[in-house]
Amino acid sequence: MKVLICTEPGKMEYDERPVPEPAAHEVLLKINTIGICGTDLHAYNGHQPFFTYPRILGHEISASVADANGHEQFVVGEAVTIMPYFYCGNCYSCRQFKTNCCSNLKVAGVHIDGGMQEFYCVPASSVFKDTGLPNERLATVEPFAIGEHALNQAGVFSGSRILILGAGPIGIGIALLALYRKAEVIIADPDAYRLTLCRNIKGLTIIDMQKENPKEKLMELTQGDGAAFVFEASGNIRAIESTSELIAHGGKIILVGLQKQAFSFNHPDFHKKEITLMSSRNAVPADFFNVVSYFREPNTSGFQYITHRIEFDKAASWFMDTNAEKNKIIKAIIRFDG
Ligand SMILES: [Zn+2]
Numbered sequence: 592m593k594v595l596i597c598t599e600p601g602k603m604e605y606d607e608r609p610v611p612e613p614a615a616h617e618v619l620l621k622i623n624t625i626g627i628c629g630t631d632l633h634a635y636n637g638h639q640p641f642f643t644y645p646r647i648l649g650h651e652i653s654a655s656v657a658d659a660n661g662h663e664q665f666v667v668g669e670a671v672t673i674m675p676y677f678y679c680g681n682c683y684s685c686r687q688f689k690t691n692c693c694s695n696l697k698v699a700g701v702h703i704d705g706g707m708q709e710f711y712c713v714p715a716s717s718v719f720k721d722t723g724l725p726n727e728r729l730a731t732v733e734p735f736a737i738g739e740h741a742l743n744q745a746g747v748f749s750g751s752r753i754l755i756l757g758a759g760p761i762g763i764g765i766a767l768l769a770l771y772r773k774a775e776v777i778i779a780d781p782d783a784y785r786l787t788l789c790r791n792i793k794g795l796t797i798i799d800m801q802k803e804n805p806k807e808k809l810m811e812l813t814q815g816d817g818a819a820f821v822f823e824a825s826g827n828i829r830a831i832e833s834t835s836e837l838i839a840h841g842g843k844i845i846l847v848g849l850q851k852q853a854f855s856f857n858h859p860d861f862h863k864k865e866i867t868l869m870s871s872r873n874a875v876p877a878d879f880f881n882v883v884s885y886f887r888e889p890n891t892s893g894f895q896y897i898t899h900r901i902e903f904d905k906a907a908s909w910f911m912d913t914n915a916e917k918n919k920i921i922k923a924i925i926r927f928d929g
């Protein structure tokens with residue numbers, strides 16, 4: 592089978608390998624479609640902390656079961672997706688069912704090899720079946736589950752006033768899922784292309800950070816209150832540090848984007864507002880189930896989330912093409928069957 596390997600930052604190479612044999616707790620999947628995540632691009636560019644090479648990237652998977660390996664719940668050929676955060680089941684957080692932040696966590700395509708290969712073995716317990724979702728949609732369940740988890744961590748409900756910093760694939764997922772919960776949603780980003788896409792989302796209020804001062808605009812939109820929830824989905828250090836100015840008194844800041852550096856807040860401000868600061872990492876099975884039911888609702892598939900489709904044979908050159916406008920992407924996917 593053909594595999595695509597990130598051999599070192601800036602270098603992608605194909606290799607031929609035997610189809611892997613599943614261990615007792617695993618099933619063998621045939622990959623149909625895989626999403627390219629910001630994580631994969633950071634890993635390729637050498638910007639991902641704690642990353643080692645060579646590595647097979649990819650964790651946003653749409654696949655079919657190739658060998659159920661004695662796991663009777665699966666039928667060969669059925670369409671599945673996976674929760675790509677392989678947890679130990681024994682550590683403190685696993686014992687609290689917080690498998691998303693397991694202290695021995697192995698994320699597919701990050702700590703261990705991922706799915707940019709024709710066949711891939713995964714723990715049977717990580718596989719979601721019976722979703723009823725089409726092939727490409729299955730590959731987008733994971734990035735939406737990240738947003739669903741953040742909304743659940745924060746406790747966003749109908750009428751909550753939320754601000755999202757960053758209109759990338761995660762920020763847009765949070766926006767769509769929050770609107771589905773009937774929250775009042777504002778999104779801020781400086782990128783004209785991303786904002787053009789956001790203008791197609793009904794009910795979403797936009798702050799164009801090229802043209803508007805985010806704080807002034809937000810205060811105008813909220814009659815001086817600020818947002819009750821600020822989701823930081825850009826990972827930008829200045830955006831992270833600006834959240835304490837944007838949040839309403841008594842509000843919650845949820846850090847979803849990842850940043851390597853330390854950040855700081857003005858403590859008197861932080862105290863005066865009684866801010867809750869939290870982070871949201873990965874997702875738990877319930878978030879995946881919620882996203883599947885969201886996608887199954889009528890009228891939730893209207894937004895063009897997938898903006899780029901790449902054939903597996905051409906994926907290496909796409910990664911290495913410095914002219915590809917990788918910022919003009921919400922979600923790129925790799926297709927294995929053409
Ligand atoms: Zn991802």
Ligand SMILES: [Zn+2]
Pocket residue numbers: 678679680681682683684685693694695696
């Ligand atoms: Zn664990």
